[in-house]
Amino acid sequence: MSPFDPAPQRLRRLSQAAGALVLALGLVGAHAAAARRRWAQEAAAREAALRFLPSADLALSSTSRWLRHPALAEPGAPFADAPALLDPDPAGALLAPPRSAFAEVPGGTVELVLRASDGPPARVPTSSPSSSSGKP
Amino acid sequence: MRRQRAILAFALGSLARRGGKNLAVGAGLAFVTTLLASVLLVTSALQAEHAAARGSLPDLIVQRTVAGRPALVDPAQAAEVASLPGVRRVRPRVWGYLFYPALPGNLTLVGLPEDADDLPPALEASRDLAFEGRAPRRAGEVALGAALAERLAVGRGDEVGFPPPGTEGSFRFLRVVGTFVSSSALRTADVALMAEADARLLLGVPEGQATDLAVDLTTPLEAGVIAERVGGMFPGARVVDRSLLGRVYALTFGTRGGLVAAMLLPALAAFLLLAWDRLTGLDARERREIGVLKAVGWGTGDVLASRLWENGVIAAGGVGVGLVLAYAYVHLLRAPGLAGAILGWSELYPPFTLVPSLDLGVLATVVGVLVVPFVAVGLVPAWRAAMRDPHESLRGAG
Numbered sequence: 001m002s003p004f005d006p007a008p009q010r011l012r013r014l015s016q017a018a019g020a021l022v023l024a025l026g027l028v029g030a031h032a033a034a035a036r037r038r039w040a041q042e043a044a045a046r047e048a049a050l051r052f053l054p055s056a057d058l059a060l061s062s063t064s065r066w067l068r069h070p071a072l073a074e075p076g077a078p079f080a081d082a083p084a085l086l087d088p089d090p091a092g093a094l095l096a097p098p099r100s101a102f103a104e105v106p107g108g109t110v111e112l113v114l115r116a117s118d119g120p121p122a123r124v125p126t127s128s129p130s131s132s133s134g135k136p
Numbered sequence: 137m138r139r140q141r142a143i144l145a146f147a148l149g150s151l152a153r154r155g156g157k158n159l160a161v162g163a164g165l166a167f168v169t170t171l172l173a174s175v176l177l178v179t180s181a182l183q184a185e186h187a188a189a190r191g192s193l194p195d196l197i198v199q200r201t202v203a204g205r206p207a208l209v210d211p212a213q214a215a216e217v218a219s220l221p222g223v224r225r226v227r228p229r230v231w232g233y234l235f236y237p238a239l240p241g242n243l244t245l246v247g248l249p250e251d252a253d254d255l256p257p258a259l260e261a262s263r264d265l266a267f268e269g270r271a272p273r274r275a276g277e278v279a280l281g282a283a284l285a286e287r288l289a290v291g292r293g294d295e296v297g298f299p300p301p302g303t304e305g306s307f308r309f310l311r312v313v314g315t316f317v318s319s320s321a322l323r324t325a326d327v328a329l330m331a332e333a334d335a336r337l338l339l340g341v342p343e344g345q346a347t348d349l350a351v352d353l354t355t356p357l358e359a360g361v362i363a364e365r366v367g368g369m370f371p372g373a374r375v376v377d378r379s380l381l382g383r384v385y386a387l388t389f390g391t392r393g394g395l396v397a398a399m400l401l402p403a404l405a406a407f408l409l410l411a412w413d414r415l416t417g418l419d420a421r422e423r424r425e426i427g428v429l430k431a432v433g434w435g436t437g438d439v440l441a442s443r444l445w446e447n448g449v450i451a452a453g454g455v456g457v458g459l460v461l462a463y464a465y466v467h468l469l470r471a472p473g474l475a476g477a478i479l480g481w482s483e484l485y486p487p488f489t490l491v492p493s494l495d496l497g498v499l500a501t502v503v504g505v506l507v508v509p510f511v512a513v514g515l516v517p518a519w520r521a522a523m524r525d526p527h528e529s530l531r532g533a534g
Contacts, residue, residue: 007145014148014449021456028463032492035467039491042319045265047192048258049320052246052271052329054231054348055197056189056381058182059281059325062242062482065233068326069244070388071381072197072348074374076204 143438147445150425158446161411162454165510168407169458169502170465171400176498177466178478179393184493185322186385190378194227194350195359197376198366208345213370217349222362224354227252228346230332232339234298239287241484244327245298247335248272259314268292269314275331279314283325283484291315298328301340308337325486396477404505412513423521430526436519443518447511455507459499467492 050056054069061067066077151158198217200207209228218226230247256271269292272279278296290296290312297307316324353359363375426439465471467490
Protein backbone atom coordinates (compact mmCIF):
# COMPACT_ATOMS: atom_id res chain seq x y z
CA MET A 1 0.00 0.00 0.00
CA SER A 2 1.39 3.35 -1.00
CA PRO A 3 2.21 5.79 1.80
CA PHE A 4 0.26 8.35 -0.21
CA ASP A 5 -2.84 6.16 -0.44
CA PRO A 6 -5.65 8.35 0.96
CA ALA A 7 -8.03 5.42 1.52
CA PRO A 8 -6.98 4.50 5.09
CA GLN A 9 -7.16 8.13 6.13
CA ARG A 10 -10.69 8.46 4.71
CA LEU A 11 -11.83 5.30 6.44
CA ARG A 12 -10.27 6.49 9.71
CA ARG A 13 -12.15 9.78 9.46
CA LEU A 14 -15.38 7.94 8.71
CA SER A 15 -14.95 5.69 11.74
CA GLN A 16 -14.21 8.72 13.91
CA ALA A 17 -17.37 10.46 12.70
CA ALA A 18 -19.41 7.27 13.11
CA GLY A 19 -17.97 6.83 16.61
CA ALA A 20 -18.94 10.37 17.57
CA LEU A 21 -22.48 9.82 16.24
CA VAL A 22 -22.85 6.50 18.07
CA LEU A 23 -21.58 8.18 21.25
CA ALA A 24 -24.13 10.98 20.88
CA LEU A 25 -26.94 8.45 20.30
CA GLY A 26 -25.68 6.48 23.30
CA LEU A 27 -25.83 9.60 25.47
CA VAL A 28 -29.39 10.20 24.27
CA GLY A 29 -30.27 6.62 25.21
CA ALA A 30 -28.65 6.95 28.64
CA HIS A 31 -30.46 10.23 29.30
CA ALA A 32 -33.78 8.70 28.25
CA ALA A 33 -33.21 5.62 30.42
CA ALA A 34 -32.33 7.76 33.47
CA ALA A 35 -35.42 9.95 32.94
CA ARG A 36 -37.64 6.86 32.67
CA ARG A 37 -36.11 5.39 35.85
CA ARG A 38 -36.89 8.60 37.77
CA TRP A 39 -40.38 8.58 36.29
CA ALA A 40 -40.96 4.98 37.36
CA GLN A 41 -39.81 5.77 40.90
CA GLU A 42 -42.44 8.51 41.09
CA ALA A 43 -45.22 6.22 39.84
CA ALA A 44 -46.68 5.52 43.30
CA ALA A 45 -46.73 9.21 44.22
CA ARG A 46 -48.29 10.11 40.90
CA GLU A 47 -51.02 7.52 41.32
CA ALA A 48 -51.76 8.72 44.86
CA ALA A 49 -52.35 12.22 43.50
CA LEU A 50 -54.39 10.89 40.59
CA ARG A 51 -56.87 9.18 42.90
CA PHE A 52 -58.24 12.61 43.80
CA LEU A 53 -58.78 13.77 40.26
CA PRO A 54 -61.85 13.30 38.07
CA SER A 55 -59.74 11.69 35.33
CA ALA A 56 -56.16 11.25 34.18
CA ASP A 57 -56.51 13.94 31.50
CA LEU A 58 -53.60 16.33 31.19
CA ALA A 59 -54.25 19.95 32.18
CA LEU A 60 -53.16 21.27 28.81
CA SER A 61 -56.17 23.43 28.13
CA SER A 62 -58.46 24.78 30.82
CA THR A 63 -60.51 26.99 28.53
CA SER A 64 -63.29 24.50 27.71
CA ARG A 65 -64.47 21.42 29.57
CA TRP A 66 -64.28 19.20 26.49
CA LEU A 67 -60.62 20.10 26.14
CA ARG A 68 -59.77 19.96 29.86
CA HIS A 69 -61.27 16.48 30.28
CA PRO A 70 -61.66 15.04 26.77
CA ALA A 71 -62.13 11.53 28.16
CA LEU A 72 -65.18 12.55 30.21
CA ALA A 73 -66.86 15.08 27.94
CA GLU A 74 -69.68 13.81 25.76
CA PRO A 75 -68.93 13.87 22.02
CA GLY A 76 -71.36 16.72 21.37
CA ALA A 77 -69.93 18.95 24.10
CA PRO A 78 -68.39 21.58 21.83
CA PHE A 79 -71.68 21.94 19.98
CA ALA A 80 -74.09 21.85 22.90
CA ASP A 81 -74.77 25.56 23.33
CA ALA A 82 -76.94 26.04 20.28
CA PRO A 83 -78.05 23.98 17.30
CA ALA A 84 -75.35 23.83 14.61
CA LEU A 85 -73.02 26.03 16.65
CA LEU A 86 -69.40 25.50 15.72
CA ASP A 87 -66.76 24.68 18.31
CA PRO A 88 -66.00 28.13 19.73
CA ASP A 89 -62.60 27.13 21.08
CA PRO A 90 -59.73 27.45 18.63
CA ALA A 91 -57.92 24.60 20.39
CA GLY A 92 -60.83 22.28 19.62
CA ALA A 93 -59.50 21.40 16.20
CA LEU A 94 -56.32 20.02 17.71
CA LEU A 95 -57.28 18.84 21.17
CA ALA A 96 -60.68 17.19 21.04
CA PRO A 97 -60.80 13.41 20.61
CA PRO A 98 -62.07 12.33 17.18
CA ARG A 99 -65.69 11.31 16.93
CA SER A 100 -64.71 7.72 16.17
CA ALA A 101 -63.58 7.32 19.79
CA PHE A 102 -67.21 7.11 20.84
CA ALA A 103 -70.15 4.97 19.93
CA GLU A 104 -73.75 4.36 20.88
CA VAL A 105 -75.21 1.20 22.34
CA PRO A 106 -78.62 -0.29 21.57
CA GLY A 107 -81.51 1.94 22.49
CA GLY A 108 -79.51 5.07 21.81
CA THR A 109 -79.52 6.10 25.45
CA VAL A 110 -75.87 5.63 26.18
CA GLU A 111 -72.79 7.00 24.60
CA LEU A 112 -70.20 4.51 25.53
CA VAL A 113 -66.54 4.72 24.82
CA LEU A 114 -65.79 1.97 22.35
CA ARG A 115 -64.62 -1.37 23.57
CA ALA A 116 -61.15 -1.60 22.16
CA SER A 117 -61.42 -5.41 22.41
CA ASP A 118 -59.42 -6.84 19.57
CA GLY A 119 -60.77 -5.69 16.32
CA PRO A 120 -60.64 -2.51 14.32
CA PRO A 121 -62.65 0.44 15.61
CA ALA A 122 -66.37 -0.06 15.23
CA ARG A 123 -68.27 2.34 13.04
CA VAL A 124 -70.40 4.96 14.74
CA PRO A 125 -74.04 4.48 13.79
CA THR A 126 -75.42 7.45 11.95
CA SER A 127 -78.80 6.41 10.60
CA SER A 128 -80.46 4.12 13.13
CA PRO A 129 -80.08 4.79 16.85
CA SER A 130 -80.90 1.19 17.57
CA SER A 131 -78.04 -0.28 15.58
CA SER A 132 -75.56 -2.13 17.66
CA SER A 133 -72.08 -0.98 16.85
CA GLY A 134 -69.72 -0.40 19.72
CA LYS A 135 -70.99 -3.34 21.69
CA PRO A 136 -68.49 -5.20 23.81
CA MET B 137 -14.90 -7.48 2.74
CA ARG B 138 -11.69 -5.99 1.33
CA ARG B 139 -13.52 -5.23 -1.85
CA GLN B 140 -16.33 -3.39 -0.04
CA ARG B 141 -13.75 -1.56 2.07
CA ALA B 142 -12.03 -0.34 -1.09
CA ILE B 143 -15.37 0.68 -2.64
CA LEU B 144 -16.29 2.52 0.57
CA ALA B 145 -12.94 4.36 0.52
CA PHE B 146 -13.58 5.35 -3.08
CA ALA B 147 -17.14 6.48 -2.21
CA LEU B 148 -15.75 8.65 0.59
CA GLY B 149 -13.32 10.25 -1.85
CA SER B 150 -16.19 10.84 -4.23
CA LEU B 151 -18.22 12.43 -1.43
CA ALA B 152 -15.26 14.66 -0.49
CA ARG B 153 -14.85 15.85 -4.09
CA ARG B 154 -18.43 17.21 -3.98
CA GLY B 155 -18.18 18.13 -0.31
CA GLY B 156 -20.20 21.35 -0.34
CA LYS B 157 -23.15 19.83 -2.18
CA ASN B 158 -23.23 16.68 -0.06
CA LEU B 159 -22.93 18.65 3.16
CA ALA B 160 -25.93 20.75 2.12
CA VAL B 161 -28.01 17.65 1.37
CA GLY B 162 -26.93 16.05 4.68
CA ALA B 163 -27.87 19.22 6.59
CA GLY B 164 -31.25 19.27 4.82
CA LEU B 165 -31.85 15.65 5.78
CA ALA B 166 -30.88 16.37 9.39
CA PHE B 167 -33.28 19.32 9.50
CA VAL B 168 -36.24 17.39 8.09
CA THR B 169 -35.47 14.46 10.43
CA THR B 170 -35.44 16.84 13.40
CA LEU B 171 -38.85 18.24 12.44
CA LEU B 172 -40.50 14.85 11.90
CA ALA B 173 -38.87 13.08 14.85
CA SER B 174 -39.78 15.95 17.22
CA VAL B 175 -43.48 15.54 16.44
CA LEU B 176 -43.25 11.77 16.84
CA LEU B 177 -41.31 12.03 20.12
CA VAL B 178 -43.80 14.46 21.68
CA THR B 179 -46.77 12.35 20.56
CA SER B 180 -45.36 9.06 21.81
CA ALA B 181 -44.31 10.62 25.15
CA LEU B 182 -47.86 11.91 25.67
CA GLN B 183 -49.40 8.55 24.85
CA ALA B 184 -47.01 6.82 27.26
CA GLU B 185 -47.87 9.37 29.97
CA HIS B 186 -51.56 8.57 29.60
CA ALA B 187 -51.10 4.84 29.39
CA ALA B 188 -49.21 4.85 32.69
CA ALA B 189 -51.97 6.70 34.53
CA ARG B 190 -54.94 4.56 33.64
CA GLY B 191 -54.39 2.15 36.51
CA SER B 192 -55.42 4.71 39.10
CA LEU B 193 -58.84 5.41 37.60
CA PRO B 194 -62.12 3.76 38.62
CA ASP B 195 -63.30 0.87 36.45
CA LEU B 196 -66.35 2.80 35.28
CA ILE B 197 -67.41 6.42 35.44
CA VAL B 198 -71.17 6.95 35.22
CA GLN B 199 -72.49 10.31 34.12
CA ARG B 200 -75.95 11.58 33.31
CA THR B 201 -76.90 13.79 30.41
CA VAL B 202 -80.09 15.78 29.94
CA ALA B 203 -80.76 17.49 26.61
CA GLY B 204 -77.27 16.56 25.52
CA ARG B 205 -75.62 18.33 28.44
CA PRO B 206 -74.13 16.87 31.61
CA ALA B 207 -76.56 16.77 34.52
CA LEU B 208 -76.22 15.94 38.20
CA VAL B 209 -76.67 12.34 39.33
CA ASP B 210 -79.35 11.68 41.95
CA PRO B 211 -78.67 9.61 45.09
CA ALA B 212 -81.36 7.13 43.99
CA GLN B 213 -79.49 6.48 40.77
CA ALA B 214 -76.26 5.93 42.69
CA ALA B 215 -78.02 3.39 44.89
CA GLU B 216 -79.44 1.69 41.81
CA VAL B 217 -75.97 1.28 40.30
CA ALA B 218 -74.58 0.06 43.64
CA SER B 219 -77.22 -2.68 43.76
CA LEU B 220 -75.94 -4.33 40.57
CA PRO B 221 -74.13 -7.64 41.06
CA GLY B 222 -70.41 -7.26 40.43
CA VAL B 223 -70.29 -3.66 41.65
CA ARG B 224 -67.91 -3.42 44.63
CA ARG B 225 -68.20 0.26 45.45
CA VAL B 226 -69.88 3.39 44.11
CA ARG B 227 -68.39 6.77 45.00
CA PRO B 228 -70.49 9.82 44.12
CA ARG B 229 -67.99 12.52 43.14
CA VAL B 230 -68.45 16.26 43.37
CA TRP B 231 -66.30 18.20 40.96
CA GLY B 232 -66.68 20.79 38.27
CA TYR B 233 -65.43 24.00 36.76
CA LEU B 234 -65.38 27.48 38.24
CA PHE B 235 -64.50 30.60 36.30
CA TYR B 236 -61.96 32.54 38.29
CA PRO B 237 -62.13 36.20 37.22
CA ALA B 238 -58.70 37.17 38.58
CA LEU B 239 -56.86 34.86 36.15
CA PRO B 240 -59.08 34.97 34.04
CA GLY B 241 -59.60 31.27 33.45
CA ASN B 242 -61.40 28.13 34.55
CA LEU B 243 -60.41 26.09 37.58
CA THR B 244 -61.19 22.43 38.18
CA LEU B 245 -62.71 22.21 41.66
CA VAL B 246 -62.62 18.76 43.24
CA GLY B 247 -64.49 17.88 46.43
CA LEU B 248 -62.87 15.48 48.86
CA PRO B 249 -65.57 13.22 50.37
CA GLU B 250 -65.85 13.34 54.15
CA ASP B 251 -65.79 9.56 54.43
CA ALA B 252 -62.61 9.19 52.32
CA ASP B 253 -60.31 8.84 55.29
CA ASP B 254 -57.82 6.68 53.46
CA LEU B 255 -57.25 9.21 50.69
CA PRO B 256 -55.44 12.05 52.51
CA PRO B 257 -52.70 9.77 53.95
CA ALA B 258 -52.13 8.32 50.47
CA LEU B 259 -51.66 11.81 49.11
CA GLU B 260 -49.41 12.92 51.92
CA ALA B 261 -47.29 9.78 51.57
CA SER B 262 -46.31 11.00 48.13
CA ARG B 263 -44.51 13.87 49.84
CA ASP B 264 -42.32 16.05 47.64
CA LEU B 265 -42.77 13.83 44.60
CA ALA B 266 -46.38 14.70 43.89
CA PHE B 267 -47.62 16.70 46.86
CA GLU B 268 -46.27 19.13 49.45
CA GLY B 269 -48.01 19.97 52.72
CA ARG B 270 -51.17 18.13 53.74
CA ALA B 271 -54.49 17.31 52.16
CA PRO B 272 -57.56 19.37 53.14
CA ARG B 273 -59.36 17.58 55.98
CA ARG B 274 -62.10 20.00 56.86
CA ALA B 275 -64.16 22.80 55.34
CA GLY B 276 -62.17 26.00 54.84
CA GLU B 277 -59.02 24.27 53.56
CA VAL B 278 -57.76 23.83 50.02
CA ALA B 279 -54.85 22.24 48.12
CA LEU B 280 -53.85 23.90 44.85
CA GLY B 281 -52.09 22.85 41.68
CA ALA B 282 -48.58 24.26 41.30
CA ALA B 283 -49.39 26.47 38.30
CA LEU B 284 -52.50 27.86 40.03
CA ALA B 285 -50.66 28.60 43.29
CA GLU B 286 -47.86 30.28 41.41
CA ARG B 287 -50.24 32.34 39.28
CA LEU B 288 -52.15 33.50 42.37
CA ALA B 289 -48.84 34.02 44.20
CA VAL B 290 -50.03 32.09 47.26
CA GLY B 291 -48.34 29.48 49.40
CA ARG B 292 -49.22 27.30 52.36
CA GLY B 293 -50.90 29.33 55.10
CA ASP B 294 -52.31 31.95 52.72
CA GLU B 295 -56.02 32.36 52.10
CA VAL B 296 -57.62 32.36 48.66
CA GLY B 297 -61.07 33.78 47.92
CA PHE B 298 -63.38 31.83 45.57
CA PRO B 299 -66.57 33.42 44.22
CA PRO B 300 -69.67 31.24 44.93
CA PRO B 301 -72.27 31.32 42.14
CA GLY B 302 -74.93 34.01 42.40
CA THR B 303 -73.22 35.98 45.15
CA GLU B 304 -71.96 39.09 43.45
CA GLY B 305 -68.87 40.49 45.15
CA SER B 306 -68.70 37.99 48.00
CA PHE B 307 -66.01 35.31 48.35
CA ARG B 308 -65.57 32.06 50.19
CA PHE B 309 -62.05 32.16 51.66
CA LEU B 310 -60.11 28.91 51.93
CA ARG B 311 -56.72 28.41 53.55
CA VAL B 312 -54.04 26.76 51.40
CA VAL B 313 -52.71 23.67 53.20
CA GLY B 314 -50.92 21.88 50.36
CA THR B 315 -49.81 22.04 46.73
CA PHE B 316 -49.55 19.45 43.98
CA VAL B 317 -46.01 19.49 42.60
CA SER B 318 -43.56 17.80 40.28
CA SER B 319 -44.77 14.52 38.82
CA SER B 320 -48.45 15.37 39.28
CA ALA B 321 -48.14 18.91 37.91
CA LEU B 322 -49.09 17.92 34.38
CA ARG B 323 -52.57 16.92 35.56
CA THR B 324 -53.17 19.31 38.42
CA ALA B 325 -52.20 22.73 37.01
CA ASP B 326 -55.73 24.12 37.44
CA VAL B 327 -56.95 21.89 40.29
CA ALA B 328 -58.27 23.14 43.63
CA LEU B 329 -58.92 20.21 45.99
CA MET B 330 -61.21 21.05 48.90
CA ALA B 331 -63.70 19.56 51.34
CA GLU B 332 -66.86 18.33 49.63
CA ALA B 333 -69.00 20.90 51.44
CA ASP B 334 -66.92 23.76 50.01
CA ALA B 335 -67.00 22.24 46.53
CA ARG B 336 -70.82 21.93 46.73
CA LEU B 337 -71.12 25.56 47.79
CA LEU B 338 -68.80 26.89 45.07
CA LEU B 339 -70.15 24.68 42.28
CA GLY B 340 -73.82 24.94 43.30
CA VAL B 341 -74.28 21.18 43.68
CA PRO B 342 -77.21 20.43 46.08
CA GLU B 343 -76.67 18.10 49.01
CA GLY B 344 -76.96 14.43 48.02
CA GLN B 345 -76.43 14.98 44.30
CA ALA B 346 -73.14 14.34 42.53
CA THR B 347 -71.33 15.29 39.33
CA ASP B 348 -70.74 11.65 38.44
CA LEU B 349 -70.23 8.20 39.97
CA ALA B 350 -66.91 6.39 40.23
CA VAL B 351 -67.66 2.68 40.14
CA ASP B 352 -65.21 -0.02 41.23
CA LEU B 353 -66.00 -3.56 40.16
CA THR B 354 -65.29 -6.89 41.78
CA THR B 355 -64.01 -8.18 38.44
CA PRO B 356 -62.80 -5.44 36.09
CA LEU B 357 -63.15 -7.83 33.18
CA GLU B 358 -66.93 -7.50 33.52
CA ALA B 359 -66.75 -3.76 32.84
CA GLY B 360 -68.30 -4.03 29.39
CA VAL B 361 -71.32 -6.03 30.56
CA ILE B 362 -71.96 -3.84 33.59
CA ALA B 363 -71.48 -0.67 31.53
CA GLU B 364 -74.24 -1.81 29.23
CA ARG B 365 -76.57 -2.62 32.11
CA VAL B 366 -75.92 0.73 33.76
CA GLY B 367 -76.58 2.41 30.41
CA GLY B 368 -80.10 1.00 30.38
CA MET B 369 -80.91 1.85 34.01
CA PHE B 370 -81.85 5.51 33.65
CA PRO B 371 -82.36 7.85 30.72
CA GLY B 372 -79.33 9.83 29.63
CA ALA B 373 -76.83 7.57 31.37
CA ARG B 374 -73.35 7.75 29.91
CA VAL B 375 -70.71 5.26 30.95
CA VAL B 376 -66.98 5.64 30.45
CA ASP B 377 -65.03 2.41 30.62
CA ARG B 378 -61.49 2.76 31.97
CA SER B 379 -60.09 0.02 29.81
CA LEU B 380 -61.05 2.04 26.76
CA LEU B 381 -59.67 5.40 27.73
CA GLY B 382 -56.34 4.42 26.23
CA ARG B 383 -58.05 4.29 22.89
CA VAL B 384 -59.41 7.83 23.34
CA TYR B 385 -55.97 9.13 24.21
CA ALA B 386 -54.24 7.25 21.41
CA LEU B 387 -56.72 8.67 18.92
CA THR B 388 -56.56 12.18 20.37
CA PHE B 389 -52.80 12.52 20.39
CA GLY B 390 -52.38 10.44 17.27
CA THR B 391 -54.70 12.83 15.45
CA ARG B 392 -52.92 15.88 16.79
CA GLY B 393 -49.47 14.51 16.03
CA GLY B 394 -50.75 13.48 12.62
CA LEU B 395 -52.07 16.98 11.94
CA VAL B 396 -48.78 18.60 12.83
CA ALA B 397 -46.89 15.95 10.86
CA ALA B 398 -49.19 16.68 7.92
CA MET B 399 -48.18 20.33 8.18
CA LEU B 400 -44.58 19.16 7.75
CA LEU B 401 -45.41 17.33 4.53
CA PRO B 402 -44.49 20.29 2.29
CA ALA B 403 -41.06 20.42 3.96
CA LEU B 404 -40.62 16.66 3.50
CA ALA B 405 -41.76 16.85 -0.11
CA ALA B 406 -39.47 19.82 -0.80
CA PHE B 407 -36.52 17.96 0.64
CA LEU B 408 -37.19 14.78 -1.31
CA LEU B 409 -37.61 16.87 -4.48
CA LEU B 410 -34.28 18.52 -3.78
CA ALA B 411 -32.67 15.14 -3.16
CA TRP B 412 -34.26 13.78 -6.34
CA ASP B 413 -32.91 16.71 -8.33
CA ARG B 414 -29.49 16.40 -6.79
CA LEU B 415 -29.25 12.64 -7.15
CA THR B 416 -30.95 11.99 -10.47
CA GLY B 417 -29.31 14.70 -12.50
CA LEU B 418 -25.82 13.23 -12.82
CA ASP B 419 -23.60 16.00 -14.11
CA ALA B 420 -20.98 15.53 -16.84
CA ARG B 421 -18.23 15.01 -14.28
CA GLU B 422 -20.12 12.23 -12.52
CA ARG B 423 -20.98 10.51 -15.83
CA ARG B 424 -17.33 10.74 -16.85
CA GLU B 425 -16.27 9.33 -13.50
CA ILE B 426 -18.56 6.33 -13.97
CA GLY B 427 -17.27 5.94 -17.55
CA VAL B 428 -13.67 5.86 -16.31
CA LEU B 429 -14.55 3.31 -13.63
CA LYS B 430 -16.20 1.06 -16.20
CA ALA B 431 -13.24 1.49 -18.55
CA VAL B 432 -10.78 0.36 -15.90
CA GLY B 433 -12.80 -2.73 -15.14
CA TRP B 434 -15.45 -1.86 -12.55
CA GLY B 435 -18.67 -3.82 -12.94
CA THR B 436 -22.16 -2.30 -12.78
CA GLY B 437 -22.58 -3.80 -9.33
CA ASP B 438 -19.44 -2.06 -8.09
CA VAL B 439 -20.65 1.30 -9.39
CA LEU B 440 -24.02 0.81 -7.70
CA ALA B 441 -22.33 -0.32 -4.46
CA SER B 442 -20.21 2.84 -4.50
CA ARG B 443 -23.30 5.02 -4.99
CA LEU B 444 -25.12 3.08 -2.26
CA TRP B 445 -22.27 3.76 0.15
CA GLU B 446 -22.28 7.47 -0.74
CA ASN B 447 -26.00 7.86 -0.15
CA GLY B 448 -25.89 5.59 2.90
CA VAL B 449 -23.18 7.67 4.57
CA ILE B 450 -25.11 10.91 3.94
CA ALA B 451 -28.40 9.33 5.10
CA ALA B 452 -26.95 7.74 8.26
CA GLY B 453 -25.13 10.94 9.21
CA GLY B 454 -28.10 13.22 8.48
CA VAL B 455 -30.67 11.04 10.24
CA GLY B 456 -28.36 10.34 13.22
CA VAL B 457 -27.69 14.04 13.75
CA GLY B 458 -31.39 14.81 13.18
CA LEU B 459 -32.49 12.28 15.84
CA VAL B 460 -30.03 13.66 18.40
CA LEU B 461 -31.18 17.22 17.68
CA ALA B 462 -34.86 16.18 17.89
CA TYR B 463 -34.30 14.54 21.29
CA ALA B 464 -32.45 17.58 22.60
CA TYR B 465 -35.16 19.90 21.25
CA VAL B 466 -38.03 17.92 22.82
CA HIS B 467 -36.57 16.60 26.06
CA LEU B 468 -33.92 19.18 26.97
CA LEU B 469 -35.37 22.39 25.51
CA ARG B 470 -39.02 21.25 25.98
CA ALA B 471 -40.00 21.77 22.35
CA PRO B 472 -40.50 25.55 22.23
CA GLY B 473 -42.92 26.39 19.42
CA LEU B 474 -43.97 22.81 18.73
CA ALA B 475 -45.39 22.24 22.23
CA GLY B 476 -47.99 24.95 21.68
CA ALA B 477 -49.24 23.24 18.52
CA ILE B 478 -49.41 19.71 19.91
CA LEU B 479 -50.09 20.25 23.59
CA GLY B 480 -52.59 23.11 23.43
CA TRP B 481 -52.58 26.28 25.43
CA SER B 482 -54.12 27.53 28.60
CA GLU B 483 -54.16 30.33 31.15
CA LEU B 484 -52.73 27.86 33.63
CA TYR B 485 -50.06 25.99 31.79
CA PRO B 486 -48.38 23.22 33.76
CA PRO B 487 -44.62 23.20 34.24
CA PHE B 488 -44.19 19.81 32.60
CA THR B 489 -41.34 17.54 31.62
CA LEU B 490 -42.19 14.93 29.03
CA VAL B 491 -40.74 11.53 29.79
CA PRO B 492 -38.91 9.99 26.84
CA SER B 493 -40.80 7.07 25.41
CA LEU B 494 -38.60 4.30 24.05
CA ASP B 495 -40.71 3.81 20.96
CA LEU B 496 -39.02 2.03 18.06
CA GLY B 497 -41.91 3.22 15.89
CA VAL B 498 -40.30 6.67 15.81
CA LEU B 499 -37.11 5.23 14.37
CA ALA B 500 -39.01 3.01 11.93
CA THR B 501 -41.10 5.94 10.69
CA VAL B 502 -38.06 8.17 10.14
CA VAL B 503 -36.19 5.41 8.33
CA GLY B 504 -39.23 4.51 6.23
CA VAL B 505 -40.19 8.06 5.30
CA LEU B 506 -36.74 9.57 4.81
CA VAL B 507 -33.83 7.15 4.59
CA VAL B 508 -35.27 4.53 2.24
CA PRO B 509 -36.50 7.02 -0.42
CA PHE B 510 -33.29 9.04 -0.10
CA VAL B 511 -31.00 6.06 -0.68
CA ALA B 512 -33.23 4.58 -3.38
CA VAL B 513 -33.54 7.78 -5.34
CA GLY B 514 -29.83 7.88 -6.12
CA LEU B 515 -29.53 4.33 -7.42
CA VAL B 516 -31.57 4.57 -10.63
CA PRO B 517 -29.49 7.28 -12.37
CA ALA B 518 -26.25 5.59 -11.27
CA TRP B 519 -27.53 2.31 -12.72
CA ARG B 520 -28.48 4.02 -15.99
CA ALA B 521 -25.07 5.69 -16.24
CA ALA B 522 -23.32 2.42 -15.40
CA MET B 523 -25.22 0.61 -18.17
CA ARG B 524 -23.96 3.04 -20.82
CA ASP B 525 -20.95 2.23 -22.96
CA PRO B 526 -17.82 3.70 -21.26
CA HIS B 527 -16.64 5.23 -24.55
CA GLU B 528 -19.93 7.00 -24.97
CA SER B 529 -19.80 8.27 -21.38
CA LEU B 530 -16.25 9.56 -21.79
CA ARG B 531 -16.92 11.14 -25.18
CA GLY B 532 -20.24 12.62 -24.02
CA ALA B 533 -18.53 14.10 -21.01
CA GLY B 534 -15.66 15.40 -23.06
